[in-house]
Amino acid sequence: MADPILTSDPAIRVSDLSLAYPAHAGGRAFHAVEGVGFEIARGEVLALLGESGSGKSTLTRFLAGRARDAGEKSARIKATGGDASVLGVSLRRLGRRSYTKLTAYVGFLAQDSGATLPPEKNVGDILLEPIVERSRNFDREQLGERIAEMMDIVALPLSKLQSYPYELSKGQRQRVAVMRSLILDPPVLLADEPTLGVDANNRPRIVELLRWYRERSAATMVLISHDIGMLEALVQEVLVLQEGRLIGQGDINEIFRQADHGYVQRLAQALRATAYDEIADE
Numbered sequence: 001m002a003d004p005i006l007t008s009d010p011a012i013r014v015s016d017l018s019l020a021y022p023a024h025a026g027g028r029a030f031h032a033v034e035g036v037g038f039e040i041a042r043g044e045v046l047a048l049l050g051e052s053g054s055g056k057s058t059l060t061r062f063l064a065g066r067a068r069d070a071g072e073k074s075a076r077i078k079a080t081g082g083d084a085s086v087l088g089v090s091l092r093r094l095g096r097r098s099y100t101k102l103t104a105y106v107g108f109l110a111q112d113s114g115a116t117l118p119p120e121k122n123v124g125d126i127l128l129e130p131i132v133e134r135s136r137n138f139d140r141e142q143l144g145e146r147i148a149e150m151m152d153i154v155a156l157p158l159s160k161l162q163s164y165p166y167e168l169s170k171g172q173r174q175r176v177a178v179m180r181s182l183i184l185d186p187p188v189l190l191a192d193e194p195t196l197g198v199d200a201n202n203r204p205r206i207v208e209l210l211r212w213y214r215e216r217s218a219a220t221m222v223l224i225s226h227d228i229g230m231l232e233a234l235v236q237e238v239l240v241l242q243e244g245r246l247i248g249q250g251d252i253n254e255i256f257r258q259a260d261h262g263y264v265q266r267l268a269q270a271l272r273a274t275a276y277d278e279i280a281d282e
């Protein structure tokens with residue numbers, strides 16, 4: 001059983017990876033990702049782009065080691081070809097003990113995490129949950145300071161620590177979910193649409209939190225996001241997926257300038273129409 005190696009470089013290595021959902025209701029297995037390969041250097045921040053259904057969430061959940069996390073069997077992801085490793089741990093056959101070890105170092109923000117916070121816990125307990133699950137001995141004072149700093153960055157008053165998810169707005173719940181994904185100080189973070197459902201005024205606060213985290217931890221990050229503010233503030237390299245295949249990869253400016261693929265061109269145009277010019281013209 002391999003233990004995670006925190007100094008692994010590249011931190012994430014994917015080779016010829018294919019992923020499928022199991023056959024159900026008499027149908028066939030669905031191949032969501034096919035023959036994808038890339039590496040992410042230690043400390044790099046990469047964005048995964050692509051239209052809806054292109055395989056971004058599937059790939060990200062697999063890389064986070066959470067392929068089998070979904071309760072229903074039909075939502076479990078199976079590697080049908082190739083392999084991927086994160087912090088030197090192969091994900092192809094991740095046993096229970098390796099899973100427990102790896103997920104302590106790999107933060108994961110699933111899509112729409114704000115909507116699935118445990119309803120019976122208050123925000124304080126929700127934030128502490130990942131730590132309490134793993135250890136009873138932690139420095140409460142130090143952790144309290146870190147939580148207070150994060151709450152300040154995302155503009156949530158400390159009084160909200162006593163609130164339950166139903167008492168928060170959708171955007172506030174999402175901010176809590178993003179904070180929770182950082183609570184174990186993960187050297188690798190995979191985040192699926194961190195600003196989804198958050199209003200325009202508060203989106204920059206999530207970007208700021210991730211930037212703060214990156215500055216203090218030099219974490220390797222994979223972000224699924226088409227949020228221009230997020231891309232501009234954090235991302236160097238992008239991967240573009242279409243129908244489960246990798247169709248573009250490179251520096252964010254280069255890829256949109258040289259795009260010879262119809263989809264990448266349309267995506268670049270859509271981003272430029274917002275504020276992408278600010279990056280492209282630098």
Ligand SMILES: Nc1ncnc2c1ncn2[C@@H]1O[C@H](COP(=O)(O)OP(=O)(O)OP(=O)(O)O)[C@@H](O)[C@H]1O
Pocket residue numbers: 021022030031032050051052053054055056057058059074075076111
């Ligand atoms: N449990 C499942 N069973 C079968 N197919 C699935 C399952 N979950 C997702 N898929 C399919 O896998 C493909 C990739 O889905 P995925 O959610 O990874 O795409 P995505 O790029 O993240 O899309 P979005 O941007 O809408 O989240 C889609 O065609 C989707 O319908």
